[in-house]
Amino acid sequence: MKLMILSCLAVVTVAGPQFHFTSPRHIAILRDNRFNDDNGNFQYEFETENGIYENVVGRPGRSGGQTMDGSFRFPLPNGIIADFQFVADENGYQVRSPVIPTPHPLPAHAAEQVALTEQLRARGARWDEQGRRIARSAGY
Structure with a gap:
């Protein structure tokens, strides 16, 4: 049993990361x-x-x-x-910080879609969890 434990420790030591300390x-x-x-x-x-x-x-x-x-x-x-x-x-x-990456701005077509969605929401439109519209607003 002692030999088995010693063998396992030897394997872990050899297989572990190799550090080169300065x-x-x-x-x-x-x-x-x-x-x-x-x-x-x-x-x-x-x-x-x-x-x-x-x-x-x-x-x-x-x-x-x-x-x-x-x-x-x-x-x-x-x-x-x-x-x-x-x-x-x-x-x-x-x-x-200038070294923290920032997301790219939305493309024009995506910004238009966001603006349209906000207009619809302001008029009472609603959507379910899958993004399907469940309430139509007047005029849309």
Whole structure:
């Protein structure tokens, strides 16, 4: 039984991912400022020598939660600096950045169909779960 367990461990070790560790590089912290008034208000900011930066301001939210806003950035492997601005509040986490992909705008014919659907809905038209119209409005 011991031989079986030892064999299984040997197989897992050999079959597992192979890591090639290099010696870790020390990255200096250039700035580390923190403030907390113990009433829900805080601010922190830090920056490292390799381009990582974060600045966050927090305060009590309207509905008893916490509201935060700030920015952060870090270098990508291709050398570009990824820069982000965010707000986190009762409406959720909203982030803006030029590196976040955005959807393409709707083609003109699709925008026309959306506008027509909104007009029909305003006149009382309704649809079922499969998209079939179940209530016709006056004039349509």
